[in-house]
Amino acid sequence: MAQGTEDLENLIALMAKLPGLGPRSARRAVLHLIKKRSLQLIPLAEAMHRVGATARECLSCGNIGTIDICDICANEKRQNGQICVVEDVADLWAMERANVFKGRYHVLGGTLSALDAIGPEELRIPKLIDRCQSEGVTEVILALGATIDGQTTAHYIADQLPGITVTSLAQGVPVGGELDYLDDGTITAALTARKSL
Amino acid sequence: MAQGTEDLENLIALMAKLPGLGPRSARRAVLHLIKKRSLQLIPLAEAMHRVGATARECLSCGNIGTIDICDICANEKRQNGQICVVEDVADLWAMERANVFKGRYHVLGGTLSALDAIGPEELRIPKLIDRCQSEGVTEVILALGATIDGQTTAHYIADQLPGITVTSLAQGVPVGGELDYLDDGTITAALTARKSL
Incomplete structure (x- = not known):
């Protein structure tokens, strides 16, 4: 690399820490960004600054x-009484993309794990119990x-x-899935939970 | 997603345009960055700003x-008289990592392409011809x-x-490569260019 490339090397090192990128793809991404400086590099830097300054948890x-109470919690059209509990924000977004659940959510921030010493207090489980009482929840969907x-x-x-009432998502054959590609556990679960047509 | 997420969605859309990332991995990367705000998101935004402000072609x-003449061109210890011609900056970096070539480089910025209407003037070929005359070049390695x-x-x-003298890199079996996994063209090239032991 050329002189004064501490900045470049620093940027590549930071990019390489992103999930899904390694040193080689980070270099590729950085060269791509430098070529598209005004269209991508500068807007991306600014978008990161903005998100860094404003993003917060509901x-x-x-x-x-970007606000203290998110629009799902603040939306009066969403059904009260049902809370869908997910591990992570990405799971909440996936549920929202499916566009089928009309209640509220609760993000745990992970799962209990004896190995990683993650107990209920590390997750947002006490807050979930509070909400169930204060919001008159009748069903928790795990x-x-x-x-x-x-x-x-x-x-x-x-x-x-x-x-x-505590329920959990059904387990079975994914829509569009072929049996041949499914693991034994999923086939067992799907057979056990079979339904009459 | 929650209200005020235009910033978030904008950041995800920009990340998804990077080579090697798609919408799903961009979402994952953005959530990862938000979790590591002070360690990764802010430094990354600043590194991008810096590179955006300073990066330039030698x-x-x-x-x-970040300077007008890169340190390879400015380095008096590098051998004069040999220029290695590469398509792209990434190729130059790959050559430098191999740490075997001690001359100077010349980045073309692509290849001639009739389909994409890229002629010699679109590449840095005239500049290469200039350099060969002004720098007393004796060998150009393609x-x-x-x-x-x-x-x-x-x-x-x-x-x-x-x-x-214009030479080009040898073609043959990659170091560590197994014949079984090589394409016919490479095997033909390796056989044609065989050497006596």
């Missing part, structure tokens, strides 16, 4: 936005990952919410 | 740096891609430089 559900930690978390939450 | 070879456009460019450049 005080109620944990969604990321949309957690089908991992051991996810299921442990699901059972822990169900235990903490007596008197409230 | 006036001589076309390498990217390190261009083994594509049709790359080879067309190589032959064009060789024709423009009478009286100068």
